[in-house]
Amino acid sequence: MDLLAAMRSFRRVIELQSFSKAAEEQQQSNASISKQIRQLEARLGTVLIVRTTRRMSLSESGRSYFTECCRLLDELDDLERKTSGETGEINGRLRINAPLSFGLTVLAPMLARFMMLHPQLKVDMTLDDHVLDVVSEGFDVSIRVRATLTDSSLIARRLGEVEQFICAAPAYLSANGTPTEVSDLKHHHCLAYRLADQPGSWVLEGPDGTTSIELPARFVADNSLMLCQMIQSGIGIGALPSFIANPPLDGGKIVRILPQQKLARRSIYAVYPTNRLLQSKVKVFTEFLAGELRKAGF
Numbered sequence: 001m002d003l004l005a006a007m008r009s010f011r012r013v014i015e016l017q018s019f020s021k022a023a024e025e026q027q028q029s030n031a032s033i034s035k036q037i038r039q040l041e042a043r044l045g046t047v048l049i050v051r052t053t054r055r056m057s058l059s060e061s062g063r064s065y066f067t068e069c070c071r072l073l074d075e076l077d078d079l080e081r082k083t084s085g086e087t088g089e090i091n092g093r094l095r096i097n098a099p100l101s102f103g104l105t106v107l108a109p110m111l112a113r114f115m116m117l118h119p120q121l122k123v124d125m126t127l128d129d130h131v132l133d134v135v136s137e138g139f140d141v142s143i144r145v146r147a148t149l150t151d152s153s154l155i156a157r158r159l160g161e162v163e164q165f166i167c168a169a170p171a172y173l174s175a176n177g178t179p180t181e182v183s184d185l186k187h188h189h190c191l192a193y194r195l196a197d198q199p200g201s202w203v204l205e206g207p208d209g210t211t212s213i214e215l216p217a218r219f220v221a222d223n224s225l226m227l228c229q230m231i232q233s234g235i236g237i238g239a240l241p242s243f244i245a246n247p248p249l250d251g252g253k254i255v256r257i258l259p260q261q262k263l264a265r266r267s268i269y270a271v272y273p274t275n276r277l278l279q280s281k282v283k284v285f286t287e288f289l290a291g292e293l294r295k296a297g298f
Contacts (some may be wrong), residue, residue, distance in 0.1 A: 001002065001036070001039040001040070001043065002036075003043070004073075004076075005036065006036040006039060006040040007038070007040070007069050007072070007073060008073060009022060009036045009037065009220075010036070010049075010065075010067045010069060010210065011029075011073060012025060012026065012050070013033065013037065013067070013098075013139065014049075014058065014066055014138060015095065015137075015138035015195050016042070018034050019034060019054070022060045033268050035104075037049060042207060043151070044061075044065070044107075045238065046059070046061040046062075047062070047117065048058050048062035048065055048066075048178065049062055049089060050062075053177055060135070065139070067273075070138060070273075074297075077092070077279070078279060080281075081166065081218060082288070085270065089091060089118075090118040090120065090121050090281045090284050091118075091120035091121055091281075092121065092122070092177055092244045092281055093121075093122040093123070093124060093280075094121060094122070094123050094124070094161055094276050094281050094282070094285060095123075095124045095126075095138060095139045095140045095141075096111075096118055096123060096124070096125050096126070096140065096141055096142070096143065096285075097125075097126045097127075097128065097132050097141075097142040097143065098125070098126075098127055098138065098142070098143035099127070099128070099129050099132070099144070100128060100129045100141070100223060100225070100246065101129065101144075101163060101223060101224040101225045101241070101243075102145050102241075102243060103125070103127040103143075104127070104225070105225075105243050105244060105291075106243050106298075107143065107152060107295070108155075110289060110293075111123065111125070111291040113292070114285060114288050114289075117136050117288075118230070118284075119162065121272075121281065124203065126139070126222055128221055129195055129223055129224075130195065130222070131144065131146075132224070132291070134154060134271055134272070134273050137232065139287065140240055140279065140281070141271065141272055141281050141282050141286065142270075142271040142272050143159075143197065143266070143268065143269070143270075143271075143289075144156075144268075144269045144271055145162055145241070145266050145268050145269075145272060146197065146266055146267065146269065147264045147265070147266050147267070148199045149269060149271070150195065153212070154215075154219075154272065154273060155271070155272045155273075156269045156270070156271045156272075157269065157270045157286060157290075158268070158269055159267075159268045159269065159270055159286075159289060159290045159292075159293050160267070160268040160293040160294070160297070161265050161266070161267055161298060162241045162242055162266045162268060162298065163241070163242040163263075163265055164239050164240065164241055164242070164263040164264070164265070164266065165240055165242060165249070165256050165259075165263075166202075166238070166255040166256065166257045166258055166261065167231055167237070167238060167240055167245055167248075167249070167255065167256055168229060168231060168236070168237040168238075168254060168257050168259060169202070169232055169233065169234040169253065169254050169255075170252070170254075170255060171234040172235070172236065172237070173255070174190075175234070176188060177242060178257065179237070179257055179258060179260075180258075181197040181258075182204055182206070182213055182261060183213075183271065185191075185202075185215070185237065186213070186216055187216075188216070188218045188236060188237050189216070189235065189236030189237065190213050190215040190216055190217050190218045190220040190221045190236050190237050190238065191217065191218065191220070191221070191227050191230055191231060191235060191236050191238030192217040192221075192238070192239065193224060193238075193239065194220050194221060194222040195222050195226060197264075200214060200215055200217065201213060201214050201241065202215060202263060203244030203263070203264060204241075204258075204261040204262065204263060204264070205261070205262045205263075205264075206260055206261040207257075207260060211261070216237065219235055219236065220238050224240055224241055224244050227240060228240055228244050228248065228254075231254055232248055232254055235284060237257055239263055240270075241266065243298075258268065264282075265270040268293060268298060269291065269292075270286045
């Protein structure tokens, strides 16, 4: 058995969540990939992947082996690049995770420019507003837009900042009135973001200090683009990140409510696993993204 080949196959099966996709990528048959995994499990004397007819998952041993497997393969790849005198050309495959709304509205054009600069680079992008596990999912870098980061097992670099605006459609305000005080919100329909740091409530900083209000939420969603559409439709009042709110604000489709009251700003982070060697492709991508975000005013 070629141990390194088996380790690489195991890694790609887990990262792609598919034997067939890993086989296609490596130009092998499904049977060949399955055989390598079986041989690897036999060598280790443990089950790495638990398979059923519908899904597969890592066993407890598999999770720890996957983490170390990625670390060792990354270190080996980096050693080969340094030894062979690599001149800085970025290649290989970069696995990125980012929030859906941020990825579609902000990251996509930046990533396209980055890939044009590095034609040898391949990118696997996963967009999900839920916070995914960087290590177990096999990401090289995860972009997160959060007020705080709670996972101390990760390394985080702050890349920028996002404001949040309370907004409503002119038609909604014409029919229901415009709030002038925080307490007025209790008499309005509000739209809530389910994945917020404090879902179901807003903590506002205003001239008179900090105020917390429980939202009388008529509509709840886990995606800010959806919330923006509902706000524009006149369903109620909601909070939006600046990168989503600015275009409809500029177009007059929505307006800011209680502008003297500030919601907590959220930071944009690039997050890496602490036990994964930070490869040149990740460093170059992060530096590029930091520069693009600065130019965009984040």
